[in-house]
Amino acid sequence: MCITEHERRSYVRPESGHRIGRRCPRRADCMAQRVQGKGRCRLRPTPEGHRQLPCCARNVRRHLPRGRRRDEDIAKTRKRLTYSTDISEAVQHADLVIEAVSERPDVKTSVYETMAPHLPEHTMIATNSSTLLPQDFAAATGRPEKYCALHFANLIWKLNAVEIMAHPETARDTLIAATEFGIEIGMVPVPIQKQQNGYAINTWLVPLLNAAQTLVTNDVATAEDVDRTYMIVNRGCSMGPLGLMDVIGMTTVFNVLDHWGHVNNDEQMLRNAHYIEKNFLDQGLLGLQTAHGYYNYPDPAYGADDFLSPPDISAASDIAERALLLAPAGQ
Numbered sequence: 001m002c003i004t005e006h007e008r009r010s011y012v013r014p015e016s017g018h019r020i021g022r023r024c025p026r027r028a029d030c031m032a033q034r035v036q037g038k039g040r041c042r043l044r045p046t047p048e049g050h051r052q053l054p055c056c057a058r059n060v061r062r063h064l065p066r067g068r069r070r071d072e073d074i075a076k077t078r079k080r081l082t083y084s085t086d087i088s089e090a091v092q093h094a095d096l097v098i099e100a101v102s103e104r105p106d107v108k109t110s111v112y113e114t115m116a117p118h119l120p121e122h123t124m125i126a127t128n129s130s131t132l133l134p135q136d137f138a139a140a141t142g143r144p145e146k147y148c149a150l151h152f153a154n155l156i157w158k159l160n161a162v163e164i165m166a167h168p169e170t171a172r173d174t175l176i177a178a179t180e181f182g183i184e185i186g187m188v189p190v191p192i193q194k195q196q197n198g199y200a201i202n203t204w205l206v207p208l209l210n211a212a213q214t215l216v217t218n219d220v221a222t223a224e225d226v227d228r229t230y231m232i233v234n235r236g237c238s239m240g241p242l243g244l245m246d247v248i249g250m251t252t253v254f255n256v257l258d259h260w261g262h263v264n265n266d267e268q269m270l271r272n273a274h275y276i277e278k279n280f281l282d283q284g285l286l287g288l289q290t291a292h293g294y295y296n297y298p299d300p301a302y303g304a305d306d307f308l309s310p311p312d313i314s315a316a317s318d319i320a321e322r323a324l325l326l327a328p329a330g331q
Helices: 026-037 048-063 071-079 087-091 105-118 172-184 201-217 223-233 241-248 250-263 267-279 313-325
Strands: 008-012 019-023 096-099 124-127 147-152 161-165 188-192
Touching: 087 105, 096 105, 096 172, 105 124, 124 172, 147 172, 161 172, 172 188, 201 223, 201 241, 201 250, 201 267, 223 241, 241 250, 250 267
Parallel strands: 019 096, 096 124, 124 147, 161 188
Antiparallel strands: 008 019, 147 161
């Protein structure tokens, strides 16, 4: 079950005393863990935040290189965490607030308008939106010159890219500070030179995910076979597009497909959104977040050593039967 859009976090840079506040749903944990791992402090709501602490500790152990998974370091990081469900308390000392709520314009606007009266005058705001433009929300922030986009990729301990997008009123100093922050936490900054829905990553990624989902929605191929073909053609990829949907989170995938399906009057995209809603969201299957989506975690099928290997010859009959079942009558 997704945490409401009113979830909020804050980070503190111990070396400088600078504080970073954040409001976001649980799906953005990967960015939070990256900042936490670089010595920042996180503010989460209670009781949801307390329930997440063991999960955060497990993730730190899982993703830190060997030799850096010391329990005492993890314990020290956890001691720097503070909690609040009060938005004014969450942002009152923040130098930077990163918004990462659902990809819904109404939700983002509401968050900015609610937060604006409580922000210190100097505080910068960044959106982690992956498809929406910062200019659409600049006025709602109450400080358009201190507002830009910082879009982080998923699994950023591996895919350490952050896209930086301005809008016409963004101040140069804001962009410099945002870029420095990205570099400081180990990201590769990617400047987006024009406002573009989808930025760079999602301009090519969303069509890929939509095409993969279309194959599943229309019963052309199974999720595993779609991912298998992708991983064979793109040797070295650790997962395919359907596995990536699990990582992104089914709620985000649905919101993106549903929003742009309506905007572009794309019937297939809307059918894909409905498929995600019916087969995943309605069943409480949110992907990696709930350990169940297209795959089951922590050991998804695509991670098996033999996922891309030729099957045993004894499987030929079953594989052929699957092809025959969906072939046109009489073929």
